[in-house]
Amino acid sequence: MTDSTSKCEEVVERLEAYHYRDLEADELGPIEAHLEACARCRAALEAVRETAAGLDGLAVPAPSELDWARLEARLEARVAPLRAEKLAARAYRQPARWRTLGRVAAMLVIGGLSALSATLFFQTRDLKQEVATLLHEQNSSRIERGEPLVTGAQLTDEQREIMAKLGSDTRPMRLYGLARLQIGEPQRRILAEFLANFPKHILADEVFSALRKQGDATPRPVGIAVRAPLRVVMPPLPNQPAGPHFAREIERLKALATKDTDARFNDYARFRAARVAEEDLGDPARAVEEWKGVVALTAPGAIRDAAEERLQALGGHR
């Protein structure tokens, strides 16, 4: 290999950068001097230019308006849950700015998620596990004593911050557990309607059945602290007889109790069904029947003890 060939190789390797004016100032001089003297390298530069000119001619198709519309729709479908998550988180961090959303979320949390009743509970593995874990590992003995099920000491800093924000709106409520719930734009709209009609008590599955009717059956999780009283029952709709309503509620809770793999959840769902029978339905015979069911199906522990106590109080027998 001669010096000249070696120089040519060096120059040719930089001709693309030269063509695109992408060389450092100190590289330009030697290359231009070489090109002036070397016909072969000038021909190589010409080939580079021809190639670049050819590239200019390659067309890119333009997407149609329909393509863009589809893209926007798909993008929105993917971004909506992220937006909901972000807004929900911000609602707690910036209460003044997002007061309305915060209130909606808090109301949902207060009234809607009687924590375990949630349809969400079954739709989200994370949620299910999270609540089940909280109940199972931390709270089982607290249920009947009416103590908060999760204490501040058990929360992460972020969760504590969320709970502090919720605190002002939910003082009379007991902290029930931490669950996850997504609130997207359609959910917020529907929740707002529900809240207007039922300011105190909302069951999440009622909310989400409404969502499903509107074609949104995919609540996805975001981190929201759930605060709820031990007993939250959807009140009968206006002009609806209370008896059948609460009877349906009992059946719903009992049906929930058959779906979960976590025994503590099932126990508690049955426990709630019996509470509804006793206190909301106001049917002592039905309550005895339900409490008996709890005793029969529940493992020894706080829930069974409480059920036995209610049975005795109502004059039922084991």
Next chain:
Amino acid sequence: MVDERRDDDGSRLAREFRGGREEAFPELVGLYRERLFRLAFRLTGSSEDALDVVQDAFVKVYKDIDAWNERSAFYSWLYRVASNLAIDRLRRRRKDRELAGEVARGGLSERDNVAELVEQRANEHALSRLAAAVETLPEGQRAVVTLRHYEGLSLKEIAEIRGCALGTVKSTLHRAFRSIQRALGLGEKVVGDL
């Protein structure tokens, strides 16, 4: 000039979006979607893939806007995101096609006969030989050609986006041009002899 102004707008919108103004996001999409589509199409060679890449890139923007360092223009970050997504997609698609192609061709690989493959692609897709030559470039070379020639990024910027040395980008661009020239029979005597 237009692009510079647009990129200033893009960085401003991205800052606003990061600061919490949700409305800035669709504005960013509107500002960059066509440009990203062109980039993605050049890299993937498919409208369908390109639209998917645009979508994925904006989802990434939404999720990971905090990963953008404001010291660089927003579009550089966005291009990096989109070009990486497009290159991944191209790589996956090629792997699938190569497997299918090898079966169809009885084991012939690209390396065995580039000219034959270019011919085949040109026939398959009714593309010009040049388009087929670009399509058969390895994804790294195709990315550098696209970013340099069509997107007008400097080799230095491309090195940043690709996460490699400037010298590597230069030599990749050179190899890409030589491959195209060889496929076209262009400058073969001049370049090929050196």
